[in-house]
Amino acid sequence: MSQFDVLCIGNAIVDIIARCDETFLVDNTIIKGAMNLIDTDRAELLYSRMGPAIETSGGSAGNTAAGIAGFGSRSAFFGKVAEDQLGKIFSHDIRAQGVHFATKPLERTPPTARSMIFVTPDGERSMNTYLGACVELGPDDIEADVVANAKVTYFEGYLWDPPRAKEAIRLCAEIGHKNGREMSMTLSDPFCVSRYRAEFLELMRSGTIDIMFANSDEVKSLYQTDDFDAAVKLLGQDCKLAAVTRSEHGSVIIRGDERIEIEAIRVCDVVDTTGAGDLYAAGFLHGYANGRSLEVCGKLGSLAAALVIQQIGPRLQLSLADAAREAGII
Amino acid sequence: MSQFDVLCIGNAIVDIIARCDETFLVDNTIIKGAMNLIDTDRAELLYSRMGPAIETSGGSAGNTAAGIAGFGSRSAFFGKVAEDQLGKIFSHDIRAQGVHFATKPLERTPPTARSMIFVTPDGERSMNTYLGACVELGPDDIEADVVANAKVTYFEGYLWDPPRAKEAIRLCAEIGHKNGREMSMTLSDPFCVSRYRAEFLELMRSGTIDIMFANSDEVKSLYQTDDFDAAVKLLGQDCKLAAVTRSEHGSVIIRGDERIEIEAIRVCDVVDTTGAGDLYAAGFLHGYANGRSLEVCGKLGSLAAALVIQQIGPRLQLSLADAAREAGII
Numbered sequence: 001m002s003q004f005d006v007l008c009i010g011n012a013i014v015d016i017i018a019r020c021d022e023t024f025l026v027d028n029t030i031i032k033g034a035m036n037l038i039d040t041d042r043a044e045l046l047y048s049r050m051g052p053a054i055e056t057s058g059g060s061a062g063n064t065a066a067g068i069a070g071f072g073s074r075s076a077f078f079g080k081v082a083e084d085q086l087g088k089i090f091s092h093d094i095r096a097q098g099v100h101f102a103t104k105p106l107e108r109t110p111p112t113a114r115s116m117i118f119v120t121p122d123g124e125r126s127m128n129t130y131l132g133a134c135v136e137l138g139p140d141d142i143e144a145d146v147v148a149n150a151k152v153t154y155f156e157g158y159l160w161d162p163p164r165a166k167e168a169i170r171l172c173a174e175i176g177h178k179n180g181r182e183m184s185m186t187l188s189d190p191f192c193v194s195r196y197r198a199e200f201l202e203l204m205r206s207g208t209i210d211i212m213f214a215n216s217d218e219v220k221s222l223y224q225t226d227d228f229d230a231a232v233k234l235l236g237q238d239c240k241l242a243a244v245t246r247s248e249h250g251s252v253i254i255r256g257d258e259r260i261e262i263e264a265i266r267v268c269d270v271v272d273t274t275g276a277g278d279l280y281a282a283g284f285l286h287g288y289a290n291g292r293s294l295e296v297c298g299k300l301g302s303l304a305a306a307l308v309i310q311q312i313g314p315r316l317q318l319s320l321a322d323a324a325r326e327a328g329i330i
Numbered sequence: 331m332s333q334f335d336v337l338c339i340g341n342a343i344v345d346i347i348a349r350c351d352e353t354f355l356v357d358n359t360i361i362k363g364a365m366n367l368i369d370t371d372r373a374e375l376l377y378s379r380m381g382p383a384i385e386t387s388g389g390s391a392g393n394t395a396a397g398i399a400g401f402g403s404r405s406a407f408f409g410k411v412a413e414d415q416l417g418k419i420f421s422h423d424i425r426a427q428g429v430h431f432a433t434k435p436l437e438r439t440p441p442t443a444r445s446m447i448f449v450t451p452d453g454e455r456s457m458n459t460y461l462g463a464c465v466e467l468g469p470d471d472i473e474a475d476v477v478a479n480a481k482v483t484y485f486e487g488y489l490w491d492p493p494r495a496k497e498a499i500r501l502c503a504e505i506g507h508k509n510g511r512e513m514s515m516t517l518s519d520p521f522c523v524s525r526y527r528a529e530f531l532e533l534m535r536s537g538t539i540d541i542m543f544a545n546s547d548e549v550k551s552l553y554q555t556d557d558f559d560a561a562v563k564l565l566g567q568d569c570k571l572a573a574v575t576r577s578e579h580g581s582v583i584i585r586g587d588e589r590i591e592i593e594a595i596r597v598c599d600v601v602d603t604t605g606a607g608d609l610y611a612a613g614f615l616h617g618y619a620n621g622r623s624l625e626v627c628g629k630l631g632s633l634a635a636a637l638v639i640q641q642i643g644p645r646l647q648l649s650l651a652d653a654a655r656e657a658g659i660i
Contacts, residue, residue: 055385
């Protein structure tokens with residue numbers, strides 16, 4: 001029997017979230033809706049211009065791990081924090097959610113990663129990430145027994161930004177596949193795709209990845225086309241299973257020739273889209289690891305995404321398991 | 331002309347807020363609705379049992395200072411943080427709100443104060459405060475020119491917990507009154523009143539305090555009676571001006587023989603009561619410092635309190651100035 005349903009690997013980040021108006025993004029040359037990588041100096045500058053904020057544990061794959069545990073599945077997380085106050089907050093929150101998290105924290109600088117997230121009145125989030133301690137994640141941080149005992153190992157494309165995390169991922173794929181497990185990833189961000197397009201394509205085509213998550217911008221960036229359907233068709237040829245989210249238009253699941261359309265859940269008031277994609281993946285993977293149909297997996301993803309965009313921050317305070325029952329999905 | 335409308339002085343605290351059920355409070359002997367003071371060991375223990383949380387700048391008088399600035403008044407804050415990540419978060423948030431904050435941070439231990447706040451399903455908050463760096467606040471932290479140039483200096487009764495803050499307050503009262511300014515305080519918490527009843531009564535009867543804020547539990551604790559009206563009458567005799575909040579029953583303002591009843595604003599869904607009293611004081615003092623009638627002061631207090639209990643955490647993300655205009659109060 002597997003010990004874990006899903007292992008998630010990603011940058012361990014504390015989110016610092018504040019509201020701003022559209023002109024703030026323009027004035028500070030922040031690419032709207034994207035994950036902008038920043039260095040120490042820019043982090044200082046942007047923070048000095050940022051309004052009053054709230055802090056919450058974040059990180060794309062960390063949010064997914066927390067969401068999976070929130071649904072009642074057994075999840076684990078690998079990610080690097082430093083031994084500082086933000087690192088303690090990150091570690092506390094993910095463990096308090098019931099996620100196994102034992103990556104050794106960094107004893108020296110740099111400090112724990114943080115992402116300054118500016119939320120515009122339309123609910124869109126624009127992220128500015130200082131990677132900090134995340135740059136130290138490497139193969140030594142892989143708990144081989146956890147990988148071997150997790151039905152699915154899921155990681156974020158963002159891990160191609162720090163220098164040695166990709167080595168850790170290749171090691172995981174080797175261990176996982178040797179143990180009959182599946183590997184999954186998210187393309188993370190269209191600009192991240194631009195940075196590592198060839199490598200991401202190779203991950204799929206070499207069979208390193210079994211399940212791919214993406215949104216429409218990312219899949220179009222991957223295949224350098226404006227034609228969504230063409231991009232999705234190519235994705236279906238490159239990967240055994242893929243789920244592509246389309247914001248308010250729901251999602252599309254592709255497995256071979258099979259194409260399943262999942263409706264989005266209508267949300268009246270989008271407060272903050274932070275974590276929407278991460279929670280979609282959480283719902284999908286919870287269903288998938290528990291042997292649900294792809295349609296149910298997609299519906300669980302839509303539900304979790306719809307809930308998280310109605311609150312500030314990417315970690316849900318309510319029980320996703322209860323929400324799924326109430327929605328009659330499982 | 332005065333440089334500041336209101337100067338607020340209090341414990342500089344970062345709030346760590348999580349939901350819990352009623353049994354959690356019982357099992358952990360947390361007094362519901364109160365501010366429970368805790369030491370390092372208990373802080374570690376409670377945090378290990380706490381669910382996933384969010385962090386936000388807090389502290390009673392800090393919330394009031396932020397609220398006053400949110401209304402568009404000029405406010406200042408004195409309070410002690412340490413030079414650590416939580417201290418930087420506190421300093422950033424209060425300055426980003428437009429509050430003057432220049433208290434020198436503590437270079438050594440203890441770390442910045444934090445309050446673990448457990449919010450039960452009824453929206454009530456139960457606080458567990460580790461005072462940390464706040465214990466070092468003393469007369470050296472008083473910026474005399476700010477006190478001399480603030481129309482009202484407002485502080486929290488909680489300042490009687492750290493050892494030397496009361497000396498700082500007595501110094502402020504001296505400077506303030508010498509410059510024709512007014513002094514104001516909040517009784518903070520019924521258990522805080524129990525700890526310092528005689529001193530708080532003396533502060534009023536000696537004329538050190540001109541304006542007193544309290545809630546019904548606190549004023550009843552002050553005069554050791556269950557009779558609200560009797561307690562309010564005694565408060566009116568001891569203090570030139572007082573405002574007593576009564577949760578959903580609104581508030582009562584007393585000045586000599588004058589007694590003004592202010593209705594609460596009906597709130598359908600109380601999310602988290604953290605900051606309700608602090609924001610009432612913010613609204614009241616904003617009105618007071620700008621020469622509004624006591625009725626308008628009370629209404630501004632009710633409005634700010636009603637808004638803050640509909641969100642998580644004590645710092646409002648929306649503009650109180652806009653909210654007051656939209657509500658037609660000013």
